[in-house]
Amino acid sequence: MDESLRSEYEQLVDDVRRYRFAYYNEDAPLVSDAEFDRLFTRLTEIETLHPELVSNDSPTQEVGGEVSAAFSPVEHLSRMYSLEDVFSTSELSTWLTRASENAAVQAPAETLRWLCEVKIDGLAVNLLYRDGRLVRAATRGDGTTGEDVTHNVLTIATIPTELSGRGWPDEVEIRGEIFISSADFEEYNEQLIAAGKAPLANPRNAAAGSLRQKDAAETAKRPLRMFVHGIGMRTGLAATSQHETYDLLRDWGLPVSPYSEVLASEAEVFDYIERFGAQRHELIHEIDGIVVKADSFAIQRALGYTSRVPRWAAAFKYPPEEVHTRLLDIRVDV
Numbered sequence: 532m533d534e535s536l537r538s539e540y541e542q543l544v545d546d547v548r549r550y551r552f553a554y555y556n557e558d559a560p561l562v563s564d565a566e567f568d569r570l571f572t573r574l575t576e577i578e579t580l581h582p583e584l585v586s587n588d589s590p591t592q593e594v595g596g597e598v599s600a601a602f603s604p605v606e607h608l609s610r611m612y613s614l615e616d617v618f619s620t621s622e623l624s625t626w627l628t629r630a631s632e633n634a635a636v637q638a639p640a641e642t643l644r645w646l647c648e649v650k651i652d653g654l655a656v657n658l659l660y661r662d663g664r665l666v667r668a669a670t671r672g673d674g675t676t677g678e679d680v681t682h683n684v685l686t687i688a689t690i691p692t693e694l695s696g697r698g699w700p701d702e703v704e705i706r707g708e709i710f711i712s713s714a715d716f717e718e719y720n721e722q723l724i725a726a727g728k729a730p731l732a733n734p735r736n737a738a739a740g741s742l743r744q745k746d747a748a749e750t751a752k753r754p755l756r757m758f759v760h761g762i763g764m765r766t767g768l769a770a771t772s773q774h775e776t777y778d779l780l781r782d783w784g785l786p787v788s789p790y791s792e793v794l795a796s797e798a799e800v801f802d803y804i805e806r807f808g809a810q811r812h813e814l815i816h817e818i819d820g821i822v823v824k825a826d827s828f829a830i831q832r833a834l835g836y837t838s839r840v841p842r843w844a845a846a847f848k849y850p851p852e853e854v855h856t857r858l859l860d861i862r863v864d865v
């Protein structure tokens with residue numbers, strides 16, 4: 532391997548680590564998401580050419596975040612993952628074909644359906660309910676250990692402290708994305724400006740910064756919301772697919788996204804991407820892409836996980852847009 536490629540690689544590893552720290556631990560990114568994605572993709576390309584570089588602590592093998600000393604560490608009962616990103620419809624087509632072929636071999640009795648969801652630009656949270664009561668909430672952290680944000684999550688009105696309905700397991704981990712809606716974000720910033728304070732830069736960092744406050748009274752002032760997008764520890768759950776699980780979670784009083792659809796073919800997946808791409812700025816919250824998941828739990832189990840991502844889901848990222856934000860009047864990538 533030539534020296535210039537090695538030094539490019541080492542620089543990329545340093546940059547990705549530094550940018551992740553600023554993004555996850557300080558809720559204050561140093562570069563745009565598009566720039567971060569470009570560096571991460573380049574890192575992956577070099578590792579594909581030189582697999583000998585891939586060590587366990589390479590950023591490509593880890594789920595991005597860390598646990599800040601400001602919070603108590605919490606071990607998730609079941610690991611949390613990131614998502615494999617694809618940046619074009621042709622890359623997505625390759626991914627869908629490979630996943631379909633693997634599903635046909637590894638779970639031949641199952642019908643493959645794609646559950647398409649919008650990718651909410653917020654931060655992941657893991658809610659642990661015991662006997663129907665919310666006992667703990669944690670950020671994703673490094674996927675194994677997250678940060679205890681229970682007191683802060685208890686201030687979010689739409690997250691039930693007790694599950695309603697019936698059929699919930701004694702112990703269940705529910706995963707979702709904490710976000711600030713676009714309308715609430717605009718209103719909150721107008722209030723800040725009226726009070727002579729600096730407005731928040733974007734809804735994602737505002738949501739992350741709001742959830743990761745030391746003082747829950749401060750979190751309570753922020754208009755945080757959540758939509759569920761997954762389930763962790765679930766022994767005893769009476770559902771065989773992700774969409775059936777969402778129906779159950781809705782019955783238990785949890786907020787479920789209105790935008791998810793179960794689709795039968797690649798053509799329908801592409802149509803979903805086009806439809807939501809066209810209306811992305813009219814949705815309740817900001818999105819940075821679309822998540823495509825194999826709906827059946829039997830297929831999810833058969834396809835399994837790498838150390839960083841599930842093999843049964845992928846995130847399609849829309850190309851970055853250049854916009855003028857009305858309040859800040861600066862050019863930003865979203």
Ligand code: NAD
Nearest residue numbers: 550554560562563564567613614648649650651655760822
């Ligand atoms: P990711 O954004 O690639 O995807 C995984 C996350 O997506 C999940 O943990 C979950 O929180 C979220 N998500 C939202 N909607 C979802 C849905 N419907 N189903 C499942 N998950 C859903 O993961 P990541 O590892 O957190 O971050 C990588 C991304 O974060 C990068 O692509 C980049 O855009 C951004 N990032 C930016 C910087 C920066 O400096 N600007 C640094 C690090 C990461």
